[in-house]
């Protein structure tokens with residue numbers, strides 16, 4: 001299992017009812033139709049008894065035959081309609097669960113995502129929710145209609161002959177005890193099987209996300225073994241669940257056969273002694289025969305419920321992960337909106353309680369407008385500054401303010417709508433170039449897109465591509481070069497008309513020509529927007545209005561390039577080695 005679950009869970013049936021509640025009337029209608037089918041079926045033995053009595057007394061049987069035919073036709077038609085309504089309702093329950101879960105996953109807090117495996121979360125939305133279908137139709141309806149039909153059949157049997165009913169119930173009780181031992185095993189095996197599907201999903205996601213690296217590292221065989229091991233574990237556990245389900249089903253079947261034979265023997269003796277007539281025995285045997293279906297239904301419902309309960313537990317685990325509050329889409333800043341100011345005051349932060357601090361009291365202030373560069377050795381905590389501004393994580397202590405307001409006082413989507421963020425690895429999503437550019441601002445008009453394509457120097461690429469902006473870029477933008485991906489990511493951020501632009505500079509993605517062009521673009525943007533850059537190039541730092549030098553989670557100096565080269569040995573060393581090396 002990849003999601004830690006420690007809290008006490010509400011019982012699975014209560015969770016299930018939560019998903020079913022919106023569809024309760026449809027479910028009720030379906031169950032009613034199923035019950036009607038059972039009910040009309042229950043009348044058949046009585047009609048049969050009448051038929052036998054008519055035959056033995058040489059009375060005409062036409063009416064009884066017509067009655068039987070009408071019952072059979074009604075039974076079939078109502079049964080078909082009932083199963084359609086139930087199946088449709090079950091699909092709606094699955095849809096509801098998928099919607100709820102996918103909306104929730106999009107709101108997950110980043111620390112929760114850090115702790116989870118995306119592939120496992122995916123399996124919970126796709127595979128586990130599918131299992132709710134069977135649990136809705138087979139379990140809920142099965143227990144409801146099967147249970148009621150069972151009770152009605154037993155009542156009818158009691159009306160026909162109490163002694164034979166006692167014999168039948170005795171056999172059923174023995175079988176029920178055996179079933180009570182089997183059922184929990186089905187639950188355990190099903191949960192393990194679904195967990196293994198989650199592990200398989202996680203392994204697949206890992207592999208498909210880095211197939212080139214795996215091929216280049218010659219690691220196909222080892223990765224194949226990991227996936228096969230998870231698939232085999234799922235198989236093993238599913239087979240175990242199937243074994244116990246088969247045992248449960250056959251126990252019920254065996255009980256019915258024993259009941260049939262016992263009733264035949266005891267009933268035969270009662271006919272011989274004249275306690276009951278042949279018609280009564282035939283009617284009772286027909287009821288025993290009819291008992292088979294609701295009993296199978298209830299046993300099937302209980303075993304199916306175990307699989308569903310396991311899936312529900314996994315869905316619930318995902319829904320317990322910490323999430324951000326749901327919010328409505330917030331309009332983006334209008335062109336020319338005031339740039340934002342920003343300040344960190346004694347911020348202490350670590351990624352998890354069991355990890356080292358990454359920020360040990362970070363303090364700096366950035367006025368509205370202009371460009372601020374963050375420099376420092378790898379791992380100094382520069383990217384973490386951006387993650388905290390976006391509120392992907394919250395600091396343990398200290399205050400971060402935007403426009404003088406602490407971040408917690410901001411509506412989260414309002415805060416993010418003011419920010420454009422270009423991550424270091426410049427992620428590009430599958431879809432078209434246009435989809436990627438418009439991701440942060442689907443309302444941007446064609447003129448704005450064209451302008452941004454030009455400023456990010458993507459116009460040459462767009463002109464070359466046969467379908468221009470509508471060209472598909474492949475999974476994670478694999479059809480683009482690293483530099484192109486970075487320019488797409490910058491274009492996407494600019495289209496958001498940010499009041500605060502966060503740019504995590506990639507170390508070596510851009511060639512000299514594109515770098516110079518983008519430098520001019522960023523300088524342009526900095527005239528009207530507050531720009532923060534994690535800088536890895538000399539060209540970036542020399543153009544910055546101020547530079548924040550970070551080292552091991554602390555701000556060690558703030559100043560211009562000239563001031564820092566003269567006043568800060570670490571910066572002077574970085575400038576002499578790292579920057580000059582990459583700028584050269």
Ligand SMILES: Nc1ncnc2c1ncn2[C@@H]1O[C@H](COP(=O)(O)OP(=O)(O)OP(=O)(O)O)[C@@H](O)[C@H]1O
Pocket residue numbers: 114351352355358376377378379380381382383384385424534
């Ligand atoms: N999601 C995370 N979970 C746990 N630790 C993390 C996470 N992200 C970063 N870290 C750790 O936090 C520290 C600071 O990382 P950060 O990315 O802020 O450094 P950086 O200064 O931007 O480095 P670079 O210049 O190499 O990009 C590193 O030691 C890193 O291992």
